[in-house]
Each structure stands twice: as C-alpha cells, then as structure tokens.
Amino acid sequence: MPTEIGVIEGFFGRPWTWAERTETLRFLGGRGYGFWLYAPKADPYLRRRWREPYPEAELAELRAFAACCRDADVRFGVGLTPFELHFGFDQMAKAALSAKLAALDDAGVQDLAILFDDMKGDVPDLAARQAEIVHWVGPRTKASRLIMCPSYYSDDPVLDRVFGARPAGYLDDLGRTLDAAVHVMWTGEEVCSREQSVGHLERVGQALRRRPFLWDNYPVNDGPRMSQHLHLRAFTGRPAAIAGHIAAHAVNPASQPVLSRIPMLTLVEAYARGEGYQYLAAFRRAASEVLGEALAARVEADLLSLEDAGLARLGERQATLAARYAAFDHPAAREIVDWLEGGYAITGEALQTQ
Structure with a gap:
C-alpha cells in the first residue's frame, strides 16, 4: 500500500x-x-x-x-x-x-x-x-x-x-x-x-x-x-x-x-x-457493496451504454434506461436517471468561469 x-x-x-x-x-x-x-x-x-x-x-x-x-x-x-x-x-x-x-x-x-x-x-x-x-x-x-x-x-x-x-x-x-x-x-x-x-x-x-x-x-x-x-x-x-x-x-x-x-x-x-x-472481479465486489446485488447486476449489464456509448449515442435507449433505473429505490439509481436527463451536463463556459 x-x-x-x-x-x-x-x-x-x-x-x-x-x-x-x-x-x-x-x-x-x-x-x-x-x-x-x-x-x-x-x-x-x-x-x-x-x-x-x-x-x-x-x-x-x-x-x-x-x-x-x-x-x-x-x-x-x-x-x-x-x-x-x-x-x-x-x-x-x-x-x-x-x-x-x-x-x-x-x-x-x-x-x-x-x-x-x-x-x-x-x-x-x-x-x-x-x-x-x-x-x-x-x-x-x-x-x-x-x-x-x-x-x-x-x-x-x-x-x-x-x-x-x-x-x-x-x-x-x-x-x-x-x-x-x-x-x-x-x-x-x-x-x-x-x-x-x-x-x-x-x-x-x-x-x-x-x-x-x-x-x-x-x-x-x-x-x-x-x-x-x-x-x-x-x-x-x-x-x-x-x-x-x-x-x-x-x-x-x-x-x-x-x-x-x-x-x-x-x-x-x-x-x-x-x-x-482482477479488475472485473473487483468491480463486481465493489458494485455489490455500493449498490446491492440486483442494482449491481443491472449496472454491469448496462456498462456499454452508461460508460462507453455516452448520452449522445444512446438515442431511444435513453428513455428506456431512465425508466429502468427509476424502478430502483436507491440513490445511485437516482444519480443515473439524473445523468440520463442531463442533470450533470457541463458546458465549456463552466470551465472558463469556475
């Protein structure tokens, strides 16, 4: 360490x-x-x-x-x-x-x-x-x-x-x-x-x-x-x-x-x-600890959309994902929904003014 x-x-x-x-x-x-x-x-x-x-x-x-x-x-x-x-x-x-x-x-x-x-x-x-x-x-x-x-x-x-x-x-x-x-x-x-x-x-x-x-x-x-x-x-x-x-x-x-x-x-x-x-095993352990088993499995299944594709490429999947995560009563799921709805979007102006 x-x-x-x-x-x-x-x-x-x-x-x-x-x-x-x-x-x-x-x-x-x-x-x-x-x-x-x-x-x-x-x-x-x-x-x-x-x-x-x-x-x-x-x-x-x-x-x-x-x-x-x-x-x-x-x-x-x-x-x-x-x-x-x-x-x-x-x-x-x-x-x-x-x-x-x-x-x-x-x-x-x-x-x-x-x-x-x-x-x-x-x-x-x-x-x-x-x-x-x-x-x-x-x-x-x-x-x-x-x-x-x-x-x-x-x-x-x-x-x-x-x-x-x-x-x-x-x-x-x-x-x-x-x-x-x-x-x-x-x-x-x-x-x-x-x-x-x-x-x-x-x-x-x-x-x-x-x-x-x-x-x-x-x-x-x-x-x-x-x-x-x-x-x-x-x-x-x-x-x-x-x-x-x-x-x-x-x-x-x-x-x-x-x-x-x-x-x-x-x-x-x-x-x-x-x-x-082993990074995948580590992810699964951490996700389960933070999210619980059910939400962790859902997030892992959606990694390609959430991490790799990004908002601009989700298209119709954006609404589908928002509905999917709105069904979970968990603060992390609410963060995902908020992100899907543009709540965390940052403009170039923010980089110049903060």
Missing part, C-alpha cells in the same frame, strides 16, 4: 452537497481512504474570488466537515487556487492571502494545497515565482502538510495549448527550488492518464527531487466530453508496484457521489491484492 490513499475533490461542474460529501467521507473513511482535500471548482472563494472572505455560513460548513473528518480519522485538507497570483505577489495580495489562510486555519485544515492549475503559466521564471508563494505560505498556515500543484502538472501537451508553452526546465527548476518538505502534485503522462507506470513516476520523481503526490483523474467525468459518460469500471493501469514511487494517491471522483464509490473501492483492492488483482 502507498503511504495514503485519499480524495481530491477537484472537479468542474455541479458540486456535491455537504450531505453527499459527508456520506461519501464516512463510507470511504472506513475502507482505506485516509485524507480528503476539499477543492471543488465550483467554490468561488477558493478560486476566482479567493481574495474575498468566506461567508460565515460557508465557513461553518467547512468547520462541520472538518469535524466529520476527525471523527472518521481522515485528514481534512483544502485546495486553494490563488488565480494568477504569480503575476502580482504584492502587499495587497499577501494581505488577502494571509486572511484566507487564517480562515482556513479556523476551519481546521490539516493539509493545505496551493493549486496553480487552470491558469496562464508561460513566464520564464514561473517555478521561482510559485516557490516564493509556497514558501511564504508555509510559516503562515497551521496545516501540518503543505502541497502544491504546478501549472504544468502533466506531460500532456494540452496544457501548453491552453495555458501557454511551459517554461524550459520548469519541473526541474521547481524540484530544485521548492523546500523538500513540500509535496508536489502530478497527474501522470496525461491530464487523465490511462496508466501510471513505475518508469514514468521514477522519471518525474527524479526531476522533482521527491516522490510525486499523485492526483489521479479517474473516475472524474467533468467537462463537456466526459460528462457524457459515467465512469464506473474498476481501476486499471495502477499497479501496486507504483506505491514506492509516490508520496500519496489522491483520487478525483466523478460528479455522481454514490456511483463514484464503486471504482474508488477498487483502487484499495488493487493495492491490497497486488499482482493478484
């Missing part, structure tokens, strides 16, 4: 309710998940409006969730995205950041992630600028673990197309400049990596001068394309052998909180069984 498996709640689109979040925490906390990083893209006070203070009602929800984490013996963390702070880290920005850190301390953070993803990064001294911010934060937070996500958190060239060409030597500069105690997130060879290999993680670890803190973008299904599909199948391409090459394994869940639990359970089994892991 790796040091820890946990949740990075870092997807775009419709956020989970606090009740859904808490129920999922309690479910996963007793099944091998040891930390929770709260970082939904829909929380504006952690992202585009990060300089504004949290409304007291929202801060109270964070405090209550932190207490639930403590009760479940799960580390509570927050991911803060200070939009384009590396372009102007002046006194006003420092004052706003200091106030936000104090609010998060008040909420009870144990882990603090400073996230530089989803923003422009094509400046030559990007690594130095971001390291300066992270080092400034270090002594000003009560969090006992400090994590950062680079602007270029994968080898995937899509990041260069969207956010500008990454500076030459960015990863090496970041590894050399950052304090060794700071963890660095990485999603793999792609933003949504099909596999995580020992060879790749070793190479990234050498550049960063530390084992990467793996941000795994499965079963996340946000964005205009992925929101058309439910990600239900068991984890594959994450061999237990990677455990010694990562600092932790954080899973970004799907928009559907109950359905997410199916693949998320299988990751724990993949590490526990090692070379004996």
Whole structure:
C-alpha cells in the first residue's frame, strides 16, 4: 500500500452537497481512504474570488466537515487556487492571502494545497515565482502538510495549448527550488492518464527531487466530453508496484457521489491484492457493496451504454434506461436517471468561469 490513499475533490461542474460529501467521507473513511482535500471548482472563494472572505455560513460548513473528518480519522485538507497570483505577489495580495489562510486555519485544515492549475503559466521564471508563494505560505498556515500543484502538472501537451508553452526546465527548476518538505502534485503522462507506470513516476520523481503526490483523474467525468459518460469500471493501469514511487494517491471522483464509490473501492483492492488483482472481479465486489446485488447486476449489464456509448449515442435507449433505473429505490439509481436527463451536463463556459 502507498503511504495514503485519499480524495481530491477537484472537479468542474455541479458540486456535491455537504450531505453527499459527508456520506461519501464516512463510507470511504472506513475502507482505506485516509485524507480528503476539499477543492471543488465550483467554490468561488477558493478560486476566482479567493481574495474575498468566506461567508460565515460557508465557513461553518467547512468547520462541520472538518469535524466529520476527525471523527472518521481522515485528514481534512483544502485546495486553494490563488488565480494568477504569480503575476502580482504584492502587499495587497499577501494581505488577502494571509486572511484566507487564517480562515482556513479556523476551519481546521490539516493539509493545505496551493493549486496553480487552470491558469496562464508561460513566464520564464514561473517555478521561482510559485516557490516564493509556497514558501511564504508555509510559516503562515497551521496545516501540518503543505502541497502544491504546478501549472504544468502533466506531460500532456494540452496544457501548453491552453495555458501557454511551459517554461524550459520548469519541473526541474521547481524540484530544485521548492523546500523538500513540500509535496508536489502530478497527474501522470496525461491530464487523465490511462496508466501510471513505475518508469514514468521514477522519471518525474527524479526531476522533482521527491516522490510525486499523485492526483489521479479517474473516475472524474467533468467537462463537456466526459460528462457524457459515467465512469464506473474498476481501476486499471495502477499497479501496486507504483506505491514506492509516490508520496500519496489522491483520487478525483466523478460528479455522481454514490456511483463514484464503486471504482474508488477498487483502487484499495488493487493495492491490497497486488499482482493478484482482477479488475472485473473487483468491480463486481465493489458494485455489490455500493449498490446491492440486483442494482449491481443491472449496472454491469448496462456498462456499454452508461460508460462507453455516452448520452449522445444512446438515442431511444435513453428513455428506456431512465425508466429502468427509476424502478430502483436507491440513490445511485437516482444519480443515473439524473445523468440520463442531463442533470450533470457541463458546458465549456463552466470551465472558463469556475
């Protein structure tokens, strides 16, 4: 097993309710998940409006969730995205950041992630600028673990197309400049990596001068394309052998909180069984535990439609499936019906505004 498996709640689109979040925490906390990083893209006070203070009602929800984490013996963390702070880290920005850190301390953070993803990064001294911010934060937070996500958190060239060409030597500069105690997130060879290999993680670890803190973008299904599909199948391409090459394994869940639990359970089994892991058997065990036998069998029979075909290709089957799952009195079945009716669809505009 790796040091820890946990949740990075870092997807775009419709956020989970606090009740859904808490129920999922309690479910996963007793099944091998040891930390929770709260970082939904829909929380504006952690992202585009990060300089504004949290409304007291929202801060109270964070405090209550932190207490639930403590009760479940799960580390509570927050991911803060200070939009384009590396372009102007002046006194006003420092004052706003200091106030936000104090609010998060008040909420009870144990882990603090400073996230530089989803923003422009094509400046030559990007690594130095971001390291300066992270080092400034270090002594000003009560969090006992400090994590950062680079602007270029994968080898995937899509990041260069969207956010500008990454500076030459960015990863090496970041590894050399950052304090060794700071963890660095990485999603793999792609933003949504099909596999995580020992060879790749070793190479990234050498550049960063530390084992990467793996941000795994499965079963996340946000964005205009992925929101058309439910990600239900068991984890594959994450061999237990990677455990010694990562600092932790954080899973970004799907928009559907109950359905997410199916693949998320299988990751724990993949590490526990090692070379004996069988993904279909793992899916069946997890689906039965989450859904019950009857609904699990129904979902397995419909995987080609729900996961592979996606909404755009269902045609007349969409109404048939909706009626089929409406007959089940189960929250996961209601999530499937909601998805079939477009309740989880995400537009390109959401990616630009959240």
